[in-house]
Amino acid sequence: MNKNIKGILKQAELYQSQGLLKEAEQQLKKIETFIQTNERIKNKEKLLKAITHKIRLLNEEVKKFEKESKKTETSPGVNKIIKNLFTTAFAVSGDETDKKAAQLEGATALLKFGQFEGALVEFDKLLSSEEHSVVSAKNIIRCFLELDKVNSAVTRFFKWKSESFFTSEQLIDISSFTENLFEEKKLDKDLLLSQAGIDNINDNMDCFEKEYEEFIDISSIGISFSEDAITSEDIELDVSFQTGNVISIIISSKDHQVIDKLKVGVKLDNVQYYSPVAIFKGSGTVSAKTKIQSGPKKGDYSLDIKVESM
Amino acid sequence: MRVSIFVVADKSAMYVILSVEFLYMAVFNLKDREIQCKVVYYGPGRCGKTTNLEYVFKAYKKQIKGDMVSINTEGDRTLFFDFLPMNLGKINGCEIKVQLFTVPGQVQYKSTRKLVLKGVDGIVFVADSLDVRREKNMLALKDLQQNLKSYDLNIFKIPIVIQYNKRDLEKEGIPLMSCEKMEKDLNRQLKAPSFAASAFSGQGVGKTLQSCLNLTLKHLHKQFNWADK
């Protein structure tokens, strides 16, 4: 039996050294139970103490990993690599539109990898390109908010407003996006209402509820259109991107029915949220809908759904 | 038109022997006379994807044309990806460049895995031979299939090879699954070429990559050929 314990201990140590902490813990627990339930073991107390200590150390390691921040900003060199490696709209033609599309892809990749500082620089460069100016503007706001630079977001927003850089239609688009984002992040939307707001920002900073909860990672969602008996078929869609409680999904241009149904503002009462750990039933609201203008998914729709309850 | 491409690997060098009847070489003849292909190492967390790349980086110096880039968390778990650029040299005047990537295996990084998979040409699926990781292997393969599907790619059609890693632990007395058992678990339907390996010692690492590059280059050639006609 002693030999057996040694074998299990060896396994535990190996798993731990390979970062397989749960597996290591299971082995240690096995030993703990064995010692506890076996009367004839010598030095029982001492052994138990040693095992409990090992389990405690292991748990500390687990906690350390769990705490580890996901928001690591990487170096400019790495950002460049990310940009280069994750653009498919290759400027094979040397065409300016392709080049810009590739730049947008690169900037978006940085954003998706959580490299907000780097993404900000790229989106700033793209502002001047007519085609991508609005999406860049929106993402600039998004980056500022992700970086907790609400001040900068508001300042920039009013700069665009005063500069007549965008057409009024575009401004409305950017405004509503910004408002949604503020709402999503539980920030004070009044700041966006008047120019006067700017001066007060610093005084108002305290009232910001900066901390928005960490949200569960949702990998895909299922939607049932329950009222509609004829086409009550459920659809399942992969989540392409998630920030907090807003998830983005891509809907193929072929799915006319789905695209028509999911208008901005539509409330979905019967949604299943699939996460890597479990499935949750809940509701949500369509908060944005944009037609994708370039890249392999051109013509498809990108849809934001705000998770309401789960 | 008969095309055969062999990528031969040994401990110190990997070189390409190619015999192609001339006509169709034009298909590789893109703007810069260069083929760029992307191979992604996929698999559950801690199965040894990064270790595979580290070994390739050490052992195939000649074919490596830059630094290996690893973006990790503190505990050496991959956070975004590892990246290693290779250059297999010229085939009929056409430069063959390969980008090797690994994905982060931990479950919560699904969306990152999807990003890294974008534009993939060939896949090395690294399975962990540890008994305790059986289910994780299967979940990772399913995850791969789903992520490929999101790019309209079919796991049965894409060039893929499977590696049963950590075989060295057998002699340490650590419970491992047999390769046969893993074949049943993972490769029954897929029927991909599979290799026992130890990324730790390097055994089987070259063979795995070689096989994957073989499949990938052949597949690319077929695609171009077909598109040409």
Ligand SMILES: Nc1nc2c(ncn2[C@@H]2O[C@H](COP(=O)(O)OP(=O)(O)OP(=O)(O)O)[C@@H](O)[C@H]2O)c(=O)[nH]1
């Ligand atoms: N004994 C042995 N250990 C290995 C082998 N391959 C990898 N390891 C160990 O397993 C652990 C995980 O290896 P990594 O290469 O970081 O695994 P990974 O698949 O990149 O992990 P993630 O980045 O988290 O997905 C490390 O401690 C490695 O030393 C092997 O063939 N034999």
Ligand SMILES: [Mg+2]
């Ligand atoms: Mg890794």
